[in-house]
Amino acid sequence: MDEEVTLRPCNLADVDDLYEYASDDKVSAWCRWDTYTNKEDLLNYMKTCMIPHPWMRVICYRGRPVGSISVTPYTGWDRCRAELGYVLASQYWGKGIATKAVKLTLETVFKDLKDLERVEALVDVENFGSQKVLEKSGFTKDGILRRFWIHKGTVRDRILYSFISTDPFV
Amino acid sequence: MNHDQNHQKPKTPTITLRKFTLSDVDSFMSWAADPRVTRFQRRDPYSDPADALAYITTHILPHPWYRAICIDNTPVGSISIKPAPGEDRHRASIGYRLAYDYWGKGIATEALKLTIKAAFEELDDLERLEAIADVDNPASQRVLEKAGFKEEGILRKYVRLKGETRDMVMFSFLVSEF
Numbered sequence: 001m002d003e004e005v006t007l008r009p010c011n012l013a014d015v016d017d018l019y020e021y022a023s024d025d026k027v028s029a030w031c032r033w034d035t036y037t038n039k040e041d042l043l044n045y046m047k048t049c050m051i052p053h054p055w056m057r058v059i060c061y062r063g064r065p066v067g068s069i070s071v072t073p074y075t076g077w078d079r080c081r082a083e084l085g086y087v088l089a090s091q092y093w094g095k096g097i098a099t100k101a102v103k104l105t106l107e108t109v110f111k112d113l114k115d116l117e118r119v120e121a122l123v124d125v126e127n128f129g130s131q132k133v134l135e136k137s138g139f140t141k142d143g144i145l146r147r148f149w150i151h152k153g154t155v156r157d158r159i160l161y162s163f164i165s166t167d168p169f170v
Numbered sequence: 171m172n173h174d175q176n177h178q179k180p181k182t183p184t185i186t187l188r189k190f191t192l193s194d195v196d197s198f199m200s201w202a203a204d205p206r207v208t209r210f211q212r213r214d215p216y217s218d219p220a221d222a223l224a225y226i227t228t229h230i231l232p233h234p235w236y237r238a239i240c241i242d243n244t245p246v247g248s249i250s251i252k253p254a255p256g257e258d259r260h261r262a263s264i265g266y267r268l269a270y271d272y273w274g275k276g277i278a279t280e281a282l283k284l285t286i287k288a289a290f291e292e293l294d295d296l297e298r299l300e301a302i303a304d305v306d307n308p309a310s311q312r313v314l315e316k317a318g319f320k321e322e323g324i325l326r327k328y329v330r331l332k333g334e335t336r337d338m339v340m341f342s343f344l345v346s347e348f
Contacts, residue, residue: 032257077212080330117335118327143323146342147298148261155260155297160340164327 005100007057010050010068014058015043017065021089030127031087032151055113059088059101066092069101071109071119081118082109086133093129102137103169110165117165122158124151134161138170182276187237187249187284190230194238195223197245201269210304211267212331235289239268239281246272249281251289251299260297262289266313273309282317290348297345302328302338314341 010018021027022036036042050056050068059067067088073079084105088098110116121139123130135141139161148158190198199222201207208215216222230236234253238245247268254261264285268278290296301319303310315321319341328338 077330080327080335115330118325120325140326141323142325143340145300145322145340146320147344148258150257150260160323160325162326 004062005097005104006060006063007069007101007104008060010046010056010058012043012046012051014065015039015046018042018046018058018068021067021087024090026090027087030124030130055082055109057101057105059086059097061092061097066097067101069105071105071113071116073113073116079115081120082113082116084119084121096136098130098133099136102133106137106163107169119163121161122149123161125157125159131159136170137163138167139163140167182280183241185246185277185280185284186240186243187281187288188240188243190226190236190238190245190248192223192226192231194245195219195226197238198222198226198248200245201247201267204270206270207267210307210310210331212329214332235292237285239266239277241272241277246277247281249285251285251293253293260295262293262296262299264289264299264301276316278310278313279316282313286317286343286348290345299343301341303341304331305337305339311339311341317343318347319343320347 016039019036019039019042022042025035028035053070054073055071057069058065059069067086069084069086071082071084073082084102086098086101106119109119120142121134122145123134125144140163142160142162145158145160147155149156196219199216199219202216202222205215216225233250235251237249239247239249247266249264249266251262251264253259254263264282266278266281286299289299301314302325303314305324320343322340322342325338325340327335329336
């Protein structure tokens with residue numbers, strides 16, 4: 001498994017592979033974005049958001065893009081913290097790929113992003129799969145933020161997890 | 171100074187909230203220029219009233235919800251509500267500051283209670299008010315608890331404050347609790 005999961009920057013040629021999960025309702029269910037219905041929209045997102053992003057990687061399994069992971073810093077005084085986000089094609093769930101991608105990310109992101117001291121992740125209280133990924137990656141649960149975000153029209157609670165620069169890698 | 175013979179807690183003075191005007195700059199300096207008050211704020215204390223005037227003009231006056239905490243219509247502090255960015259219109263955060271001489275009298279708690287009421291009555295769709303307090307600021311944590319906020323957790327290395335990255339305690343107050 002270890003050598004099989006790698007991270008690399010995104011390029012526009014990845015659109016076909018990324019479209020496989022971006023067009024999957026199972027994948028978008030926990031995300032803020034709606035399922036993509038055409039590649040042009042995805043290409044536009046890749047051009048305007050993924051490629052210029054301060055820290056965005058494509059997750060590859062055996063060399064093939066199967067997801068993406070990003071660490072988005074806050075600005076100004078708050079740039080000591082950044083939010084982790086990741087998405088993985090549903091046929092690759094349950095194999096430890098997301099966990100490996102998160103661990104690989106934590107190993108380099110504190111060096112890559114100047115001033116970063118805290119990586120946080122916000123997960124829906126019912127997204128047990130993602131909670132497990134974070135716990136297995138060494139994140140600490142800070143607490144539950146009640147009625148924190150609006151997800152597909154409904155106000156929901158979110159769990160806040162953190163990994164700070166001095167936490168041990170697991 | 172409390173000369174009450176039967177050792178009752180001094181009553182909180184009657185406080186009101188109102189919008190700021192430019193003529194409040196001297197009152198504003200009574201807390202904004204005081205390092206004891208700005209200790210847990212990101213900004214350094216103001217030394218020049220001209221800077222304070224600029225801040226009132228550019229930040230306070232156009233702000234969606236920023237009020238002076240007043241005793242006899244004289245500002246002794248301020249309290250503000252900031253809606254969350256983007257899609258999360260149901261969420262807003264509260265910040266407050268009080269002149270040092272007015273600490274320990276229940277004024278911040280009272281201002282917070284008035285603000286909670288105003289927030290849920292005035293802001294459409296509001297469901298969650300939140301506030302953070304430094305882990306080394308128990309006075310502010312107590313103010314939030316006395317006003318009915320619930321502690322949700324400690325956010326490690328959450329904000330940068332005067333050259334140091336600080337742990338903060340997150341609190342929230344839900345519309346269902348109002």
